Ligand SMILES: Nc1ncnc2c1ncn2[C@@H]1O[C@H](COP(=O)(O)OP(=O)(O)OP(=O)(O)O)[C@@H](O)[C@H]1O
């Protein structure tokens with residue numbers, strides 16, 4: 051499998067009054083052609099910033115300071131603003147968390163899709179409007195042609211997220227990045243959106259990166275899952291391996307906190323005490339060590355690197371001294 | 380959140396219009412302003428008398444059936460002059476507001492959206508302009524520019540023999556419009572800048588960037604339209620302010636020159652004789668007050684209609 055997206059040792063810093071604070075601390079991620087990657091982690095661990103940095107959309111004062119992010123052969127971190135603009139939408143589509151605020155409130159749905167088509171595909175307006183109707187149909191919006199004339203506030207949250215997906219797909223991107231696209235939606239609608247994206251991914255042969263808090267939700271969508279903790283990847287494995295043989299104590303904690311009955315997720319991490327370290331205040335060793343029941347003295351001294359898990363799937367990698375040493379012993 | 384589509388398209392403005400209509404004061408303001416626009420537009424066909432025609436046998440008459448607001452010290456019909464004054468007031472207010480708006484929107488939008496040195500420079504200029512008393516600024520501008528412009532026009536006339544350069548009313552208008560626009564644009568620029576600063580970080584703007592749209596498109600189609608609501612409110616209030624400003628200038632003798640009727644001129648003339656002929660002061664002052672209040676009511680109503688609570 052060739053990697054479509056290959057992020058290596060990415061670091062992102064926030065400029066603060068007392069110097070830069072590191073939020074993303076050497077992330078390694080790959081997404082193969084046609085693969086879907088689930089990215090899981092607690093709030094604030096740097097999931098969104100990592101994805102925004104690929105698109106050159108980091109907020110003021112936040113910068114990608116190191117590493118590389120190759121997409122289809124080019125390092126996105128080193129493209130000029132103009133080159134990067136051509137990648138956005140046309141090669142990488144993005145779906146945001148909050149469908150309520152991610153659509154322009156004073157523009158008709160149809161016009162917002164047309165905008166994308168006109169600027170990315172150099173389509174003429176009438177053809178673009180036609181295509182916009184087809185896209186709405188593709189994402190399962192009933193009577194799509196009437197909806198083209200609607201304003202965002204006339205649609206429900208689920209419908210708006212479908213519109214966002216239609217806009218994200220307008221440029222025929224090879225990679226679709228979805229940043230917690232269902233967090234703001236009802237549980238039943240969440241499942242519908244997941245199904246929709248899975249179906250579209252197969253039909254359009256896209257790669258997908260799906261960011262979430264909710265392991266259970268993407269179990270049915272992702273081929274592979276990367277678990278992030280405090281700005282680093284702590285475990286990365288095919289989805290069934292993550293569920294059957296989780297290695298990292300943090301991943302195990304995440305899985306243990308999943309509700310056993312299908313239903314509303316409870317508090318995010320009832321079984322892991324403590325909170326992740328603040329950006330810029332990370333210990334020299336493993337960032338999870340202070341919360342880890344298995345931590346050894348060595349865990350506080352050096353940062354564990356992602357390494358294959360002995361005896362597991364060859365694609366199963368974990369950044370944990372406890373697991374790798376125990377396996378080696 | 381329901382999936383019901385209860386309105387036809389354009390419901391955005393239609394909703395605002397519905398909210399505005401429910402506000403009695405705003406509707407009253409709107410009606411008064413509409414009447415003013417009508418009077419200003421059709422003034423020449425509405426006035427019972429020519430605003431210039433003097434009737435020296437009928438000077439300083441109290442209100443009567445023939446002259447509903449009486450006559451002034453030259454025997455001119457006050458109602459007719461008020462109607463022509465509405466033309467002046469409206470013309471000045473609209474042109475000044477449009478010019479100020481154009482300058483303010485362009486500079487404010489660029490400063491807010493791109494930031495940097497231009498933004499700092501703009502803030503500095505607006506701070507300066509807004510910290511000097513407005514009337515003082517206008518007096519200085521008028522005093523320092525009137526002479527050179529007059530001389531220049533004179534010279535142009537001698538060169539070209541084009542009678543347009545002999546029109547002294549033109550100088551007045553250019554100076555009045557120019558100096559009023561000059562002191563009126565900074566508040567618009569600051570408002571637009573503040574709006575753009577807050578809107579450019581909204582999720583739908585980030586989403587538009589993620590689509591690869593250019594800065595220009597994002598500014599024109601995603602940022603500015605969402606600043607419209609506040610701008611409309613500001614313009615409504617600004618038109619009222621511009622009318623008062625025009626009257627204030629005329630009152631001080633730096634506005635449009637007599638005999639062109641202006642409410643400010645009439646107030647200033649009326650003030651000299653108000654102990655004997657109070658109607659000469661009361662009529663123009665009352666009209667000015669009513670119109671100003673009407674604009675304020677409409678502005679408040681628009682504010683509530685365009686920015687209802689619970690909606691950003
Ligand atoms: N605009 C910003 N200014 C300052 N700090 C920020 C900004 N955006 C994010 N951060 C900080 O960067 C860290 C990572 O943020 P990020 O949004 O990537 O987290 P996340 O993993 O996406 O979390 P969530 O699940 O809540 O979306 C957080 O600690 C956050 O406080």
Ligand SMILES: [Mg+2]
Nearest residue numbers: 097098099229
């Ligand atoms: Mg996030």
